[in-house]
Amino acid sequence: MSFDRSMARCSFCGRYSSDVRRMIAGPGAAYICDECLQLCNDILHDPAPFSPQALELASRPPVVVAAPQPLTPQERSAHTGAQSPVRTITIELEQKQQGMTLILHQLQYYQEFFELQYLWIRPPFNAGFAFVPRIIFFVKDNTGVQWTGDRGGMILARPDLASGPNNAVYQGTARFRPLPSPETRTLTIRAADPLGQFETPPSQPWQFEITL
Incomplete structure (x- = not known):
């Protein structure tokens, strides 16, 4: 067989x-x-x-x-059909807070889901830190439909993109399903560092507005 x-x-x-x-x-x-x-x-x-x-x-x-x-x-x-995106939207939006930068690069539409590609630039984690937490994403469109990233998301360390020892760069994707409806005109994307609640003061979520 x-x-x-x-x-x-x-x-x-x-x-x-x-x-x-x-x-x-x-x-x-x-x-x-x-x-x-x-x-x-x-x-x-x-x-x-x-x-x-x-x-x-x-x-x-x-x-x-x-x-x-x-x-x-x-x-x-x-x-x-899922091997390559059927539509790619270049975003290139950037926000900074508390020494970290989040860059939203692209939205890629596939047949049954869409993915958000991003870069996360932040101070290096302390020596011995056991894991790199994935950023939590929450998406809402102008019709009121909401998404959270599913298990298809991933994050990879990119030391080749770091500008020096004082920052670390992570390249990530967040996957959402189902696809937005034809009535969707804008997406509000909120992103949170799950460790941010332990900072002093606690970090606030990033928020981006995207017009499709």
């Missing part, structure tokens, strides 16, 4: 092969994508025993990977 290997998921980040440039197959149902492989390579070449990259990788929730199953014709068509 033949299987559709495009349904393989990276054992480190959970993304499907259609969401990455390259996927390397291991024994059984183990896979690793090119970005996670590069991250592992960076960790191996970092002399620090507990580098931020190593802590970020170790703190990720486990990815349950099952052996690929054969697809029905309807599933195959739906998955193929």
Whole structure:
């Protein structure tokens, strides 16, 4: 029986092969994508025993990977359509607060969901910090429909984009479903750092207004 290997998921980040440039197959149902492989390579070449990259990788929730199953014709068509966005909206909005910067880069529409791409620039976490929290997103359109980011979102450390030792850069995506309706004209996007409530004073959510 033949299987559709495009349904393989990276054992480190959970993304499907259609969401990455390259996927390397291991024994059984183990896979690793090119970005996670590069991250592992960076960790191996970092002399620090507990580098931020190593802590970020170790703190990720486990990815349950099952052996690929054969697809029905309807599933195959739906998955193929999700390989590339059907619409991309460039945003390039930026806000700063309490030493952190959040940059909203793009909205990408797929057949059944849409994704928000962003960069989070902030002071480095303290040594030994166990994980990098994902930013919490809340979206509302002009018709009153509301979304929160689902489990498809992810965040990756990008030390190559940092301008120096006093900041860390994280590249993230937040996924929302279903798609906005044709009546949607504007989106209000609120974003919060889950650790911000412990700051003095507590950080306030970022808020962006997007016209579609």
